[in-house]
Amino acid sequence: MVSIGGRNGATLAARARSSRVGTFAAMRSFASDNHAGVPEQVLATIAAANVDHAPAYGEDPWTARAERCFRDQLGEQAEAFLVFNGTAANVLALRATCRPWEGVICAASAHINVDECGAPERIGGVKLLAAPAPDGKLTPDQIDRMISGVGDEHSVQMRLLSVSQSTELGTCYSPAELSALSDRAHERGLYVHLDGARLGNAAASLGVPLRAITTDAGVDVVSFGGTKLGLLAAEAVVFLRPELAADFRYLRKQSLSLASKGRFLAAQFVALFEDDLWLSLASHANAMAGRLAAGLVSVERVRITQAVQANAVFAMLPAAAIEQLQERWPFYVWDEHTGEVRWMCSWDTTPAEVDALVEAIAAAVGG
Ligand SMILES: Cc1ncc(COP(=O)(O)O)c(C=O)c1O
Numbered sequence: 001m002v003s004i005g006g007r008n009g010a011t012l013a014a015r016a017r018s019s020r021v022g023t024f025a026a027m028r029s030f031a032s033d034n035h036a037g038v039p040e041q042v043l044a045t046i047a048a049a050n051v052d053h054a055p056a057y058g059e060d061p062w063t064a065r066a067e068r069c070f071r072d073q074l075g076e077q078a079e080a081f082l083v084f085n086g087t088a089a090n091v092l093a094l095r096a097t098c099r100p101w102e103g104v105i106c107a108a109s110a111h112i113n114v115d116e117c118g119a120p121e122r123i124g125g126v127k128l129l130a131a132p133a134p135d136g137k138l139t140p141d142q143i144d145r146m147i148s149g150v151g152d153e154h155s156v157q158m159r160l161l162s163v164s165q166s167t168e169l170g171t172c173y174s175p176a177e178l179s180a181l182s183d184r185a186h187e188r189g190l191y192v193h194l195d196g197a198r199l200g201n202a203a204a205s206l207g208v209p210l211r212a213i214t215t216d217a218g219v220d221v222v223s224f225g226g227t228k229l230g231l232l233a234a235e236a237v238v239f240l241r242p243e244l245a246a247d248f249r250y251l252r253k254q255s256l257s258l259a260s261k262g263r264f265l266a267a268q269f270v271a272l273f274e275d276d277l278w279l280s281l282a283s284h285a286n287a288m289a290g291r292l293a294a295g296l297v298s299v300e301r302v303r304i305t306q307a308v309q310a311n312a313v314f315a316m317l318p319a320a321a322i323e324q325l326q327e328r329w330p331f332y333v334w335d336e337h338t339g340e341v342r343w344m345c346s347w348d349t350t351p352a353e354v355d356a357l358v359e360a361i362a363a364a365v366g367g
Pocket residue numbers: 084085086087088090111112164167168195197198227
C-alpha cells in the first residue's frame with residue numbers, strides 16, 4: 001500500500017522504508033516523472049560508454065559527442081556543461097549571471113522559488129523576486145512592475161528573468177510569448193534563464209524544435225533537463241550567449257558539480273538526442289496526460305484547473321476521494337491549502353494505466 005502525504009512525498013518515502021516495500025516495488029506512480037525508470041536505449045548507451053579507460057572531468061570523447069549534440073540542437077554558439085541534477089543546474093545558472101547584489105525575477109510557482117530548499121539564496125547568493133502567475137507564466141509587463149530602484153545602492157539590482165518551460169503548472173509558453181519576454185528583459189538589462197527541466201515536453205507539445213524555444217526566443221542560458229525525460233541522472237547548463245560561459249568551469253567545480261567520470265553523464269545525453277529519442281519520450285508522456293485529461297472531462301466532481309499542455313494534469317476533486325485514490329495510485333496534493341492535486345505522466349506510462357486511473361477516480365468521487 002502506497003500513499004503520498006504532501007507534494008514532496010515525505011509520507012511516500014517513509015512508507016517505502018517501512019515493511020510495505022514489496023508493494024512499493026510494484027507501484028505505478030502518477031506522482032512525478034522522476035518516479036519512472038530509465039529507457040533501455042539510455043542504459044545501453046551507458047553500457048557502451050563502459051569500456052576501456054577514458055580521461056576524467058569531461059575530457060573524454062563521450063563528452064565531446066554530447067557537446068556536439070547540444071550544438072546541433074541549439075546552434076553553434078551553445079556551450080553545454082553537464083551536471084548531476086536540476087537544482088544544481090538552476091543554481092549554477094543563477095550564479096553565472098548574477099553578482100551578489102543582483103536579483104532574479106521568477107514566477108511564484110517557480111521551482112527555484114518553492115522547491116529548492118532555498119538553494120538559490122543560500123548557495124547562489126541571490127535574491128529572488130517572485131511574481132504571481134496563476135498559470136505558471138509571466139508576462140512582459142510583470143517584468144516592468146517587478147523592477148524598481150535601478151541604480152539605487154539601497155536596492156537589489158534585478159539582473160535575471162527566470163522562466164520555466166514547461167511551467168511547474170504544466171503549461172507552456174509559445175515561442176512568441178517567450179520572445180516577447182526576452183525582448184522586454186533585455187530592454188531592461190536582464191538576462192533570460194530558462195528552467196528547462198521539462199524542455200523536451202514543451203517542445204514536443206508545441207511541435208517546434210528545441211532551438212525555437214531557446215536560442216531563437218532570445219534565451220541566454222538554459223537548465224536543460226534530462227532526468228524527467230528518462231535519463232538516469234544528467235542535466236546540463238547550456239549557455240547560448242558565449243561570454244556568460246567564459247569562467248563557468250571554475251564555478252561548476254567550486255559548486256561541487258563537476259563529475260569525475262563525466263563520460264557516463266555524457267552518454268545519457270548522446271542517447272537522448274540519437275534518433276530524437278527525447279521527442280518520442282516526451283511526446284508519449286504528453287499524450288498520456290492528454291488521455292488522462294480527456295478521460296476526466298466527463299467525470300463529475302473533478303475539475304481540471306490548468307490547461308494540459310505538457311505531461312501534467314492539475315485538478316480539484318473532493319478531499320475524501322484523494323486519500324482513497326493515493327492508496328493505489330501515488331500522486332501529489334500540489335497545494336495543501338486548496339487541495340489541488342497533480343497527476344504526472346512519464347515516458348513509460350501506459351494507456352491502460354491511464355484508463356485504470358480514470359476509472360478509479362470516477363469510482364472514488366462517485367461519478
Ligand atoms: C521545473 C523543475 N525545475 C528543476 C527541478 C529540479 O530537479 P532536481 O530534482 O533534479 O534537482 C525540478 C524537479 O522537480 C523541476 O520540476
